[in-house]
Amino acid sequence: MKQKEIYKCNVCGKVIEILNPAAPETICCGQPMVLMEAQTKDWKLEKHTPKITVEGNKVTVDVGISMGTPHPMTAEHYIMWIELICKDNCYKRQMLSPGMEPKATFVVADTSGLKAREYCNLHGLWISEK
Ligand SMILES: [Fe+2]
Numbered sequence: 001m002k003q004k005e006i007y008k009c010n011v012c013g014k015v016i017e018i019l020n021p022a023a024p025e026t027i028c029c030g031q032p033m034v035l036m037e038a039q040t041k042d043w044k045l046e047k048h049t050p051k052i053t054v055e056g057n058k059v060t061v062d063v064g065i066s067m068g069t070p071h072p073m074t075a076e077h078y079i080m081w082i083e084l085i086c087k088d089n090c091y092k093r094q095m096l097s098p099g100m101e102p103k104a105t106f107v108v109a110d111t112s113g114l115k116a117r118e119y120c121n122l123h124g125l126w127i128s129e130k
Contacts, residue, residue: 001026004091006125007033015119038117038127047071048123050082050116052130059084061116062103063126071102077122084108085115 001021008015011029015036018026026033042048047064048071061082064071071079075098082104083093094104108114114130 004085006036006038006119008036008124009033036125038125039123040127048118048120048126050118050126050128052084052114052116052128054111054114054130057107057109057111058105059086059108059111059114060103060105061118062101063118063120065101065103071120073098073100073102078102078120080119080121083117085117086110087113 001018001023003018003021005018006015007026009028011031014028016026016033040049047067047069050061050063051066053060053066061084063079073079078098079096079102081093081095083091084106085091086108087110090108092106096102115127117125117127119125
């Protein structure tokens with residue numbers, strides 16, 4: 001296990017992130033939780049790959065908005081969070097709720113080597129790089 005890995009319980013749907021990777025295995029509902037591999041390529045019309053836009057030190061990450069098809073944000077299907085991973089172990093997360101826009105804005109000191117992750121409650125974990 002490594003820091004920032006996301007695990008899901010395939011029985012109850014619980015999702016966790018590893019902060020301290022000391023434990024050898026994470027058990028939920030009597031079985032090991034499953035490591036979620038971040039997807040990078042959209043496989044249907046709906047857009048999931050996070051888009052990173054940089055303006056000075058302001059970094060905006062959106063899901064589908066800049067592609068003309070904002071990801072749904074309904075109670076049944078929505079983006080639960082957007083994360084920005086930046087240099088020097090900088091790590092930022094915006095939690096989202098149904099009804100909000102599928103985007104988040106962050107301010108960072110260094111905009112090189114950015115990565116963004118987002119989590120859709122139905123379609124899982126997605127990542128992209130700037
Ligand atoms: Fe989705």
